[in-house]
Amino acid sequence: MLNFFKKVVIINFILILSTFIFAGEFSLGTDIYNRYVWRGTDFGNSAAIQPYLAYSEGPLEIGAWGSWSVNGAPAGNENDIYMTYTYEFMSFTITDYFFPDYTGDDQIDEFGENGGHTIELSAGLEVAGFSILAAANVAGNDPDNSKYAELGYGFYEKDDVSASVFAGVGDGFYSSDGDLAVVNIGLSVSKNKYSAAYIINPDQRTSFLTFGISL
Numbered sequence: 604m605l606n607f608f609k610k611v612v613i614i615n616f617i618l619i620l621s622t623f624i625f626a627g628e629f630s631l632g633t634d635i636y637n638r639y640v641w642r643g644t645d646f647g648n649s650a651a652i653q654p655y656l657a658y659s660e661g662p663l664e665i666g667a668w669g670s671w672s673v674n675g676a677p678a679g680n681e682n683d684i685y686m687t688y689t690y691e692f693m694s695f696t697i698t699d700y701f702f703p704d705y706t707g708d709d710q711i712d713e714f715g716e717n718g719g720h721t722i723e724l725s726a727g728l729e730v731a732g733f734s735i736l737a738a739a740n741v742a743g744n745d746p747d748n749s750k751y752a753e754l755g756y757g758f759y760e761k762d763d764v765s766a767s768v769f770a771g772v773g774d775g776f777y778s779s780d781g782d783l784a785v786v787n788i789g790l791s792v793s794k795n796k797y798s799a800a801y802i803i804n805p806d807q808r809t810s811f812l813t814f815g816i817s818l
Contacts, residue, residue: 632654635650646681667683677702693726699722721743750773768791786805799812800812
């Protein structure tokens with residue numbers, strides 16, 4: 604009787620999952636950037652190719668996103684999976700950050716402090732041109748549970764060109780000493796499939812100019 608019940612549960616789960624899959628849609632593509640700068644920090648010191656694959660149904664999106672430095676630097680390798688739920692002007696995301704070295708021991712099956720994953724919970728809000736992001740690492744190989752917050756404002760929208768300014772603060776691995784610091788200030792401009800950003804990281808006393816194209 605128990606085995607029969609398990610089979611019924613499995614069959615129903617498969618049917619529900621199939622309905623979800625066939626009702627939604629897939630998307631895929633890639634971006635190419637001269638540098639991979641994320642939340643004020645450069646990863647890989649190189650141009651990067653950033654592919655993505657996603658599936659969405661209604662307010663739910665599940666996807667994978669990666670970045671690989673063209674010079675092969677291990678610090679530029681990233682292969683994440685995420686799930687986002689959007690409700691009106693708010694969004695909630697759980698992300699599994701994974702940075703493989705491809706040395707044969709990347710510990711993809713280990714989610715503890717000595718493993719290869721960092722789990723982040725984040726929430727975003729967009730209203731009247733303003734955007735707010737709050738994110739915190741809650742599990743994985745970040746014992747400091749680093750936190751990051753960003754405020755942005757879109758101030759220009761004309762002839763397919765949009766521009767926004769942003770400022771972000773972070774602690775833990777975001778800052779040089781682990782204390783809360785301003786780590787990401789900049790201007791972002793996009794037009795159709797092109798985007799560029801001028802970024803300053805006061806904590807690292809440096810700046811970046813990035814340019815990318817979406818394919």
